[in-house]
Amino acid sequence: MIQKKVCMVGLFGTGKTSLVQRFVHTLFSERYLSTVGVKIDRKQVELDGTSVTLVLWDLAGRDGQEDITTSYLRGAHAILYVADGTRRETCDQLPELRALVREAAGDVPEVVALNKSDLKERWTITDADEQALASTFDLIRTSAKTGDGVEDAFQRIARATLATREARP
Amino acid sequence: MTATAVAARVDASGLTDVGLKRKVNEDHFVIAALQKSADVRQTSLPDQRVFDVLRGPEALIFLVADGVGGRPGGALASETAVTSLIEYLGRAAGCIHQLDVDREHEFLGHLEAAVHEAHQRVVAQSGGKVMGPATTLTMATLLWPRCYLVHVGDSRAFYLHKGVLKQLTRDQTTGEYMVDAGAWTEEMAAKAPMGGTLVSALGGDEMTVAVGLVDLQPGDVLLLCTDGLTRHVGDERIAEILKRAPDAETACRELVADALAGGGQDNVTVIVARTQS
Numbered sequence: 001m002i003q004k005k006v007c008m009v010g011l012f013g014t015g016k017t018s019l020v021q022r023f024v025h026t027l028f029s030e031r032y033l034s035t036v037g038v039k040i041d042r043k044q045v046e047l048d049g050t051s052v053t054l055v056l057w058d059l060a061g062r063d064g065q066e067d068i069t070t071s072y073l074r075g076a077h078a079i080l081y082v083a084d085g086t087r088r089e090t091c092d093q094l095p096e097l098r099a100l101v102r103e104a105a106g107d108v109p110e111v112v113a114l115n116k117s118d119l120k121e122r123w124t125i126t127d128a129d130e131q132a133l134a135s136t137f138d139l140i141r142t143s144a145k146t147g148d149g150v151e152d153a154f155q156r157i158a159r160a161t162l163a164t165r166e167a168r169p
Numbered sequence: 170m171t172a173t174a175v176a177a178r179v180d181a182s183g184l185t186d187v188g189l190k191r192k193v194n195e196d197h198f199v200i201a202a203l204q205k206s207a208d209v210r211q212t213s214l215p216d217q218r219v220f221d222v223l224r225g226p227e228a229l230i231f232l233v234a235d236g237v238g239g240r241p242g243g244a245l246a247s248e249t250a251v252t253s254l255i256e257y258l259g260r261a262a263g264c265i266h267q268l269d270v271d272r273e274h275e276f277l278g279h280l281e282a283a284v285h286e287a288h289q290r291v292v293a294q295s296g297g298k299v300m301g302p303a304t305t306l307t308m309a310t311l312l313w314p315r316c317y318l319v320h321v322g323d324s325r326a327f328y329l330h331k332g333v334l335k336q337l338t339r340d341q342t343t344g345e346y347m348v349d350a351g352a353w354t355e356e357m358a359a360k361a362p363m364g365g366t367l368v369s370a371l372g373g374d375e376m377t378v379a380v381g382l383v384d385l386q387p388g389d390v391l392l393l394c395t396d397g398l399t400r401h402v403g404d405e406r407i408a409e410i411l412k413r414a415p416d417a418e419t420a421c422r423e424l425v426a427d428a429l430a431g432g433g434q435d436n437v438t439v440i441v442a443r444t445q446s
Contacts (some may be wrong), residue, residue, distance in 0.1 A: 027349075036328075071315075093228075
């Protein structure tokens with residue numbers, strides 16, 4: 001059984017837990033409860049006849065009080081950054097978060113989920129901003145509410161971990 | 170009944186009380202230290218630090234279980250679940266002592282498997298009866314500084330960090346699920362007769378293991394409790410007691426006293442673990 005640790009990283013309130021809930025349990029809740037520590041879920045995905053269990057580490061979001069606990073990132077096989085299109089700062093801080101993550105987890109595959117695509121009319125990042133972000137990150141629009149892009153985001157992560165499995169079991 | 174365990178960095182104590190309304194205490198708790206040790210009887214070696222490789226880090230296990238009231242065999246269900254978990258962990262102790270980052274998945278898998286095995290044992294006890302014995306279960310395994318949590322039902326784990334009380338677990342109750350679904354407000358969930366009904370329990374029709382972890386820091390306080398505490402004592406008051414009490418045993422006594430003063434409707438069990446600052 002291939003198991004891959006995937007860490008969900010981003011500022012608070014970007015929808016990390018909601019994306020996991022949507023992906024693992026096909027559920028969405030409007031209720032916001034901040035994650036304390038790490039919540040761990042698993043989901044098995046099939047990729048070209050290979051079964052991969054993604055062990056999803058949903059980390060408490062970075063906020064003004066607490067930074068990301070980097071010890072949670074050690075041993076990660078991939079990172080799914082989550083940003084919120086309606087809050088520009090959640091995108092602006094991605095390069096800084098990436099530097100922090102790479103220091104702890106090394107150069108592992110990464111995908112950015114630009115979340116809340118169902119609220120596109122309220123986005124504060126422009127198409128140009130999105131394109132700029134896409135030039136440095138593997139970017140995908142998601143909506144935990146509607147499910148758009150969610151399966152794709154996790155599939156991309158799973159594929160990326162498999163592509164590097166020869167290098168790191 | 171009290172139990173006290175003092176590890177290098179942790180002052181831990183537990184207390185359980187039948188409460189003022191129930192005749193039987195259906196709660197159980199455990200505080201256990203798992204150690205890999207070497208007792209060197211004789212040696213000519215001048216520097217005995219070499220034997221440190223034979224000694225492993227200590228893991229502390231904290232566990233509370235609350236047999237579901239209103240069903241027969243609640244006490245036996247919680248006892249069976251706790252016993253089963255301890256037995257499983259005894260078999261998997263090697264995994265704890267060899268735990269490192271690359272084997273964390275394996276360890277988390279063991280914790281989940283332990284809960285599933287305990288569930289099966291409680292189910293087997295009922296002989297297939299509908300509404301047979303069932304129990305909640307909340308277990309923390311502290312391998313400093315990391316605290317691994319597995320949780321089923323509506324007992325709770327909290328930690329006090331920088332003076333702020335944070336709930337680590339979420340109740341698996343109808344009320345919580347309805348609020349999540351947007352069908353009820355929190356106020357409605359609190360008042361609804363079915364709001365506190367468990368939707369997941371060991372021995373129950375549904376059993377979902379929630380898994381999580383948190384890295385503790387010196388000065389943090391961990392609290393595990395059954396709902397006999399939280400139905401009478403609010404978060405602010407719990408935080409106040411945890412901050413003020415000079416040691417874990419006193420904190421336990423004060424928490425239980427408050428639950429009893431608040432009505433003592435249910436059995437109440439608490440475990441407090443204070444990390445040294």
